[in-house]
Amino acid sequence: MNNFTRKVQSKVTAGLKDKTASMARRRISQFLGPANVIAVEKFPLAGPLHRQTKAQAIANLREKLEEAVRNLENNGCKVYRARTSAEAVAYARKVIKPGCLVVKSKSNAAKETGVLEALAQDGVTVIETDMGDRICQIGNIPASHPLGPALHVPVGKVAELFTKESGHQVASDPSTIVSVARNLLRNAFFQAQYGISGANAIAADTGSIILTENEGNIRLGTDLPPVHIVFAGIEKIVPTLEEAIHVCHTAALYGTGASVGGYINVASGPGRESLDGPLEMHVILLEEGRWEAIEAGFSESLACINCGACLNVCPVYKEIGEQYGYKYFGGIGIIHTALRNGIEKALENGLSLCVGCRQCIDACPGNIPTPDLIQKLRQRAVTQYGLGRQKTLVLKSILGKNPSRTWRWGRKLQPLGLRRTSKGEGYQVRFPWMNVDPKRLLPNLAEKPAFLSYPKEQTDTNQESEQVAYFAGCLNNLVFPEVAGATLEVLKEQGVAVYFPHEQVCCGYPMQTAGELDLAKEMARRNMALLTDHPVARIIVDCPTCGTALRGYAKLLLDDKVWGNIAREFSLKVRDVFEFLSEREYKAGGFGLAKMKGTLQGKVSYHQPCHLKYLGINHAAEFLATIPGLDFDLANGDGACCGFGGVTSLEHYNLVATIASRKVDSTLAGTEILATACPGCMVHMADGLFQQGRAIKVKHAIELLAESYRKGKE
C-alpha cells in the first residue's frame, strides 16, 4: 500500500465512521432524489439546452471571457483576472481592509482559493450568512452536504448554539431559531463593509453577475454592504443573459427539484449614491486549472454547475460524503482537484474511489462523463506513479494473461492461499500478507471452466440461422461456467448459431478503469482479432461490464490506424444477451411469447446492474416477469449500485462492503433468489449476503430463463 492509498484509506475509514452525517446524506438523497427526477421530467428540454449552452460557452471561452470583462468594466465593475488562487487571495486582501466585517454567501470559488483563511489572518471577521453554513460556523462543525451543510445537526444542538450566540434562551424549534438567526444576521448585513459572493453564471453580453438562492441572504449580502466582491471561475461565463438565467433554472431543477430558486439576482455593476446597491463591485475571475482542463481534454468537467445531483446518486459519496473529494466533492470534485491542485492532491483525496457505476452521468444536467474523465486521470497517475504492486499482480499477471493459464495456475494455487468457508460459499484468504480483507468472500474457480465445457462452434444448426459470437468474460468463463452454459443454451433454443472462441481474454475494462490503457488496448485487439474471424451479425455478452468495455473499443482505439475502423464496426455489434433476445422476439412479433416457458418456483428479486441501467436496458427484468410461477417483484430496493467496483474493491474493501450491505438490507423481505444480469454483481452480492449470514441464492437471470425453457420442453 503506498502513501496515497494509505491517505485515502484513512479518509474512507473516517467517512464510514461518521454515522450522523451518513444519515443526513441518506435523508437528503431520499427526498431530493425522487423529487428531482419528477421535476426534471417536467422540463425535458432543460438538460439538453444546458449542455448546448455550456458546450458553446466553453468552446469560445477566450472570446467570451474578453467580452465579459469588457462589459463588466463598462458597467463599472473592477475586474481582476486571477491566474492562480494565490493571486485571487492577494487581490482580495488588498481590497478588504484588515479588521473589517464581511458578510459572505456561498461561493465555491472563494472556498477554492482559500481566501477565508487568509482574511482570518488579517483580523477580518467573516460571517457566513447561509443558515446551514452559519450553524456550522458558530458550532465549528464540519459540513455534511453541499446543499444542506448542517442537516446532520439536531435541532436541539442548533438551539443551544443560538442561545449562546444571542445571549437569550432560544426554544428548540426551527421557526424560533430561524427568527433569532434572522435578527442576528440582519445586523451583520447592515454593519458589514464588504459582501463576498460567488456567481452561478456570468452573462458576457450584458456584463452581469447572476446568483440564485432560496434564503435571501445573497440579495442582502450583495446589495447592502458598500463593497461587493464576487469570486467566480471563468467557466461560469455564458454568452447571454438568457443562458445565464437558464443555468439558474437548471441548477434549481437538478439541485432541489424546484423549477426555479426563490430568488434569481442579476447584478450589472455597482449602484450610485442610492439606498441599495454597493458603491464598488469587484469581480475576481479565477482561471486556475481551467485552461489546462480544456487543453488536456477535460473541458466537459467545466460544465459542472455544482447542483449536487451527481452526489445524490453516487454510491461512494453516500457512504463517506465529504471525505470523497477535496474542495469540491465526489468524482467531479476529484477531477477539479487534479486539474487545479495537481494529480497528487487528487490521489490523496480519492482518485481511486470511483466504482464506475455511471449513475452520475444520467443525473447530471451536463451529462458530464465523470467516470471516463477519472479513468483518464488514473492513466496519468499510472504513468507518473505506476500501478502499485497489488494492481500489477491482479491486472497484469492474472487478468492480463490467457484465461486457460490463469485457470490452470489458479486451480493449483487456490488451496494454498485460500481457505474454503465452512458452508462452502466460497473462499477467504489464509494470510494477511495477501493484502485482501480476511472477511472477504472470494469466488471459487470452477472445476471445469466454460472454455472446456462448451464447443467453439455448434454443428447442429442450419444454414439460415443468425450467426453470433459469444463473449463470456473472465467471470462467466472461469467462475460461473453455468451462466455461460445458460446463455449458450438460450441462444441455441432461439435457433441462433453461436461462435464461442475459447482463447478470448479479459475485456480490458479493469485495466482501463485502473488507468493501464496500453494493456487494455492489447486486450481489445486480441479479442477483436478472435471474434471477427467469423462473419457474425452480433456479439453477445452476458456481463454488462464486458459489454461496456466492448462497446467502448471504438473510443479506446479511435486513434489506432489499423484497428480504429474495425473497432468502430465491432462496437456497434455488441448486445447484452437480454437485449438481443428482446430484439429477436420483437422481430418475431411477440415479446416474451416466442418460446414455451415452464413453471418455476420461488420469490425472486432483481438487481439491475449499473452498466445496463445507464444504457436504459431493462430487458432482463422484463423476461423474468414473463416466467410463469415466479413470485417476481420488479421493484427491489432503491435501485442503487451493489458497490463491486472492480479495481476499487481491491484497495477499499471496507467501502465496497458497506455499499453491498446496503444492497442486502434493501433486498425485499422473503426473497429466495436475488437475480441480476451481471457476474460482477453476483460475486459482490454473494459476499454481501455471506457477511450477514443471509441464505439467499444469487443467480444470473439467464440461468432462470434457461431453466424455464428446459421445463417448458419437458
Add this chain to the structure above:
Amino acid sequence: MIQEERAPRREEYRLDLRNRSEELERFCSDKREKLKMKAIQTLEERGCQVYLVSNAEEAATQIAEIVQTDTVVAYSNTLLEELDLLEKLQMKGVKTIYTDVLARDKGLGDCFQDTMKDARLVIRQKIASASFGLTGVQAVVANHGSLMLMDEQGSVHSVSSLPDTHIAVASVQQIVPDLPDAMTVARQLSLGGTERVLVRYISIITGPSSTSDIEGQNVRGMHGPKEVKVILMEES
C-alpha cells in the same frame, strides 16, 4: 473609434429587441386568459397569496384591508405612480412611507460617503421595522410563478426584502410565459435610460424566502419576507 463601431450594432440590437418585444406582446395578448390562470396557479404553488382585483381602486381597498392599521413602506415605481395607488392608499388612511422621501430627507444622493453610510443605515432600519413593503413589478412569469422587479438606483431591493410581508402589485398585462420572455421585457425596459444594456439590478422572486437547513424542515422568512402577497389587477 470604438464608439463608431458600436453605434450600428446597438441600432441592430434595438431593432431586434423591438421585434421580439412586439412578438411577445402579441402572443401574450392572444393568450392572456390562459397565462393568467397559469400564473395564479404557479404563484400559489410557490407560496404566494394572490388577490385578483379588477382595477386600481379595488387594489387600494385590498391593500388597505391587508395592512389595517400597520405601516407600509412603499417603493414608488411607474406602475404605482400611474395608478395613483399611493394617493388612493392615503385616502383610505393607510400609513405609508415612501423610500424616495426618506432618502431625500436624509440627504442621500448629495452628500459625502461617510454621512451616506449613516443615512443608509437609518433608512434601512426604518424599512426593516415596517411590517409591509409595497412594490410594483415589471413582469410575472407564468411557468414558474415568479415576479420580476427592476431597479436602477432606488431601493426596491430593501423594500421587497426587509419587511415581513412583501405586497407586489401587478397587472394581468404583465404576465409573460417564461423566464427568457421576462428577460426580453427587462432588456426592452432597460433601453433608453442609460448607456448600459441592462439596468443595474434585476430580481426574480419566486415565493417567500425560506430555508430547510435545520433538520430539513422548511421555515419561511429566513432573510427575506415570510409572506408574499400579489395583487393582480385585471385592468390597469
